[in-house]
Amino acid sequence: MAQTDEAVRVTAGESAPVSARRTSWRQGVWRRGRIIAVVAVLAAVPLALHRLLPNPGNLAGLLETFLPWLGLAVPVLLVAALLRRSATALVALLIPTAVWLAMFGGTLGDRSDGTGELTVVTHNVAAANTDVAGTVKMLIDSGADLVALEELEPSLRPEYERGLAAAYPYRVDGVGSDGLWSKYPVTGGAMAKGPGGEFTATVFRSVVTTPKGQVAVYVGHLDSVRVTFGNGFGAGFRDDSIAAVSAALRAEPLDRVLLMGDLNGSLADRAFDPITEQMTSAHQAVGSGFGFTWPADFPAVRIDHILSKGRLTPADSWLLPTDGSDHRAVAASYRY
Numbered sequence: 001m002a003q004t005d006e007a008v009r010v011t012a013g014e015s016a017p018v019s020a021r022r023t024s025w026r027q028g029v030w031r032r033g034r035i036i037a038v039v040a041v042l043a044a045v046p047l048a049l050h051r052l053l054p055n056p057g058n059l060a061g062l063l064e065t066f067l068p069w070l071g072l073a074v075p076v077l078l079v080a081a082l083l084r085r086s087a088t089a090l091v092a093l094l095i096p097t098a099v100w101l102a103m104f105g106g107t108l109g110d111r112s113d114g115t116g117e118l119t120v121v122t123h124n125v126a127a128a129n130t131d132v133a134g135t136v137k138m139l140i141d142s143g144a145d146l147v148a149l150e151e152l153e154p155s156l157r158p159e160y161e162r163g164l165a166a167a168y169p170y171r172v173d174g175v176g177s178d179g180l181w182s183k184y185p186v187t188g189g190a191m192a193k194g195p196g197g198e199f200t201a202t203v204f205r206s207v208v209t210t211p212k213g214q215v216a217v218y219v220g221h222l223d224s225v226r227v228t229f230g231n232g233f234g235a236g237f238r239d240d241s242i243a244a245v246s247a248a249l250r251a252e253p254l255d256r257v258l259l260m261g262d263l264n265g266s267l268a269d270r271a272f273d274p275i276t277e278q279m280t281s282a283h284q285a286v287g288s289g290f291g292f293t294w295p296a297d298f299p300a301v302r303i304d305h306i307l308s309k310g311r312l313t314p315a316d317s318w319l320l321p322t323d324g325s326d327h328r329a330v331a332a333s334y335r336y
Contacts, residue, residue, distance in 0.1 A: 033086020036077055040089060043073040044096040047103060051270065058235050058271070062227065065266040065301055068107075068290060071100040110288040116315035116333025118210060122148040122260035122306055123320070123329035124221065125160070127177070131324035132156055136163035138323050142331055146208060147181040148260040150221040174204035178261070180219050185209045192218055192248040203245050203261070207254070212336055215312070216254040218245065220261045238264050239271050246274035255310040256336055262304050262327065279307040280314060282332035287317035293328040306332040 047070055053060045074097050081089035121144040125135055139147050168181035172189035188206035203220030223237035267276055283291045292299030312334045320329035
């Protein structure tokens with residue numbers, strides 16, 4: 001009996017430190033990494049509440065332009081949490097992860113809705129693009145009924161016109177370096193204007209007569225934005241154009257309306273609210289993935305868009321292959 005009691009005492013004496021270490025470890029994984037956990041929670045704030053952020057120097061608009069990329073904070077913080085062996089940080093990371101998935105998770109899948117009856121393409125071909133033949137072939141191979149081009153180099157414009165003439169016998173020249181090619185008769189090409197008579201600086205309006213009726217087509221290249229020290233996200237000229245275009249769209253008498261072009265901004269940017277409140281982005285409705293269009297070598301943001309309103313139902317949206325431009329061309333098909 002004495003030996004047995006001694007054995008019990010030895011066993012208890014040896015196991016006590018092990019038990020204490022286990023308890024200490026469990027407590028440690030919840031105590032460690034609290035700073036990482038706080039940063040993880042804060043990372044969810046600009047995602048969930050970006051519309052409530054102040055906008056000095058249009059900096060909130062800049063943040064909204066690259067909003068999906070804020071999700072990169074999650075894998076960075078995940079590595080830190082694992083290295084720190086912090087359960088608290090891992091749990092906290094569920095917050096920005098859930099917010100990001102709620103906002104962008106649906107974008108990752110294919111949301112196409114069958115085949116449309118009217119296919120359209122818009123492309124900033126880039127003034128520096130010298131592979132006109134390659135770009136023309138890509139556009140024709142797309143099978144589009146309407147092709148809107150922006151930033152046509154004047155010296156190369158005749159080459160585009162000759163290359164596209166057979167497939168697109170109808171054409172209107174728009175504002176500056178833009179144009180619209182069509183398989184169907186098209187008239188117009190005048191600068192778009194709002195109900196008060198104000199003209200947009202960079203968008204023109206045409207009317208395409210399709211087999212199912214007329215479609216008002218607005219094509220343009222909004223002013224570029226600049227990020228400068230002291231002035232922040234300089235988008236004043238672009239935003240003025242947005243206001244004029246939105247007014248013209250509200251006054252549009254036809255019930256089938258398209259807006260295509262290089263709009264120089266993400267539609268998540270609050271500056272585009274006057275347009276997105278009345279129009280549907282084909283990519284947001286039926287596209288797949290983020291569909292970033294610029295820069296072509298490593299696309300980081302979608303600034304080229306096709307939007308519609310009225311009796312046009314988006315069926316599909318996709319990107320065309322890369323060519324000699326620094327933009328990716330975008331396509332969409334509609335039922336109407």
